Amino acid sequence: MDRIKIIDVHEDVLANNDRAAEALRARLHDAGTLLINLMSSPGSGKTTLLNATLDAVADRLSIGIMEADVDSDVDAYSVQRHGARAVQLHTGGMCHLDAAMCEQGLRELGTQGLDAVFIENVGNLICPAEFDTGAARKVMILSTPEGHDKPLKYPLMFEVSDVVIVSKMDVAEYFDFSLEELERNVRMRNPQVRIMPLSAKTGEGMQQWIDWLLGEVAAWKA
Amino acid sequence: MHELGIVFHMIETLETVAAQNDLTVIGRVTLELGEVTGILPDYLLDCWRWAADRTELLKGAELELHQIPAVTVCNACGRTYATVEHGKICPHCQSPETVLLRGNEIEIATVEGY
Numbered sequence: 001m002d003r004i005k006i007i008d009v010h011e012d013v014l015a016n017n018d019r020a021a022e023a024l025r026a027r028l029h030d031a032g033t034l035l036i037n038l039m040s041s042p043g044s045g046k047t048t049l050l051n052a053t054l055d056a057v058a059d060r061l062s063i064g065i066m067e068a069d070v071d072s073d074v075d076a077y078s079v080q081r082h083g084a085r086a087v088q089l090h091t092g093g094m095c096h097l098d099a100a101m102c103e104q105g106l107r108e109l110g111t112q113g114l115d116a117v118f119i120e121n122v123g124n125l126i127c128p129a130e131f132d133t134g135a136a137r138k139v140m141i142l143s144t145p146e147g148h149d150k151p152l153k154y155p156l157m158f159e160v161s162d163v164v165i166v167s168k169m170d171v172a173e174y175f176d177f178s179l180e181e182l183e184r185n186v187r188m189r190n191p192q193v194r195i196m197p198l199s200a201k202t203g204e205g206m207q208q209w210i211d212w213l214l215g216e217v218a219a220w221k222a
Numbered sequence: 223m224h225e226l227g228i229v230f231h232m233i234e235t236l237e238t239v240a241a242q243n244d245l246t247v248i249g250r251v252t253l254e255l256g257e258v259t260g261i262l263p264d265y266l267l268d269c270w271r272w273a274a275d276r277t278e279l280l281k282g283a284e285l286e287l288h289q290i291p292a293v294t295v296c297n298a299c300g301r302t303y304a305t306v307e308h309g310k311i312c313p314h315c316q317s318p319e320t321v322l323l324r325g326n327e328i329e330i331a332t333v334e335g336y
Contacts, residue, residue: 004336007243013231013253013328016238095224098231126260127224155310156260188310188318 017132021099024106024134034116034220035106037135039157042123044143045167045200047075049209050118052200054082056210061217064117066105068097075120085109096127099134115217125154137216139163144172148182151189158186163194165209170199225265228328229273233280239333240279248335250284256325257292258305292325 012018028035040046054063064085067075080086087109089101097105097119111117119135121128140161142150145168151158158164164186166179183195194212198205236248255261267285274280292305298317305325307313312320 004249004334005243005245007239007245007333007335009235009239009330009333011235011239011330013228013235013330016234017231094227096227098227127227130224130260131227 014131017099020103021132021134024099024103025136028111028134028136029220031111032221033111033114034137034217035102035119035133035135036116036216037119037121037128037133037138038141039121039125039128039138039161040123040141040143041125041146044123044141044146046120046123046141047078049141049165049167049200050079050084050120051082052203052206053210053213054079054084056206057213058083060214061115062113064109064111064114065120066102066109066117067120068101068105068122085114091122094122095124096122096131097133098131102133102135115221116213125150125157129154129157129160136220137162139165141165141167142182143168144177145175147176148178148185151182151185155189158193159189161190161193163196163212166195166197168199168201169197169204170202225261225269226273228261228266229269232270232330233273233277235330236333237277237279239330240335243333243335245333245335246279248280248283248333250286250334251280252286252288252331252333254288254290254327254329254331256290256327258322258325259328261328263287263289288331290325290327293323294320295323296320 038046050065065079066087066089068089068091087105089105102119119133138161140157142164179197186193186195196205196208198209240248270285274283293302294305295302296312296315296317297319299312299315301314302323303313305322310320311318
């Protein structure tokens with residue numbers, strides 16, 4: 001029998017993923033395509049926000065969307081009707097996307113001519129926060145029915161996000177939801193974060209989000 | 223909850239390590255696992271058994287976990303404390319200006335094979 005070797009590795013398990021994500025980010029920077037990782041719980045309004053965003057920037061930006069779901073393709077059909085180039089990624093039971101899955105999806109989508117691509121990540125506030133997908137910006141959505149205490153329960157998601165969108169503001173009064181308390185809970189973890197309360201349904205607060213998106217796309221290409 | 227994803231990344235890393243060190247069989251792997259990674263050791267071991275046994279390289283390989291306690295440092299008073307017990311607020315000076323020092327590791331420490 002061969003001699004048994006003991007090897008000191010001391011390598012972070014996600015180091016491969018982080019290197020792949022970094023390389024993907026650099027390639028997308030050269031191509032001038034801004035990749036945005038959109039994360040939230042199921043039912044927080046990711047698809048509704050994307051549809052309203054596509055309608056608002058239709059004549060200014062070309063947008064691609066990668067829908068990540070454990071199964072089904074209902075979301076991809078929905079955004080295609082609003083004019084986006086879309087692909088559906090099935091994670092096969094996994095709770096998140098990683099850089100390799102994201103890269104495969106981008107190849108299928110084709111980024112040629114696209115100003116921005118949104119990853120509609122698996123609905124989940126825990127796992128998607130742990131994996132670098134290669135996205136340049138991370139945006140999370142918290143809907144008002146979910147409550148203002150979520151940053152206390154899922155701190156990592158709020159720590160890694162560049163923007164927290166507070167969705168469904170039009171129905172906030174029916175729930176025990178305080179925007180002030182939410183802001184306090186979020187800023188304790190992430191003082192630099194942008195917080196944008198809005199309703200994709202009524203259009204309230206949407207301008208701030210659209211302006212942010214247009215500004216980030218312009219800055220990424222500069 | 224993402225234990226299976228972690229195991230897939232581990233296997234990928236171990237395949238690279240095996241290629242670099244001319245190993246055809248790995249019998250034992252030790253993993254340093256931080257206390258606040260959100261990884262549940264029992265689930266990780268279950269996912270490991272399932273996924274490792276489906277590879278030639280890692281069939282039957284034992285996974286040994288070394289837990290690393292989480293420690294937070296306070297930027298206001300400079301002292302450290304146990305993260306899980308006290309959370310985000312410093313128990314010495316009540317400041318929220320605290321940063322996790324360790325406890326977030328998922329690191330392959332050693333590999334045994336031939």
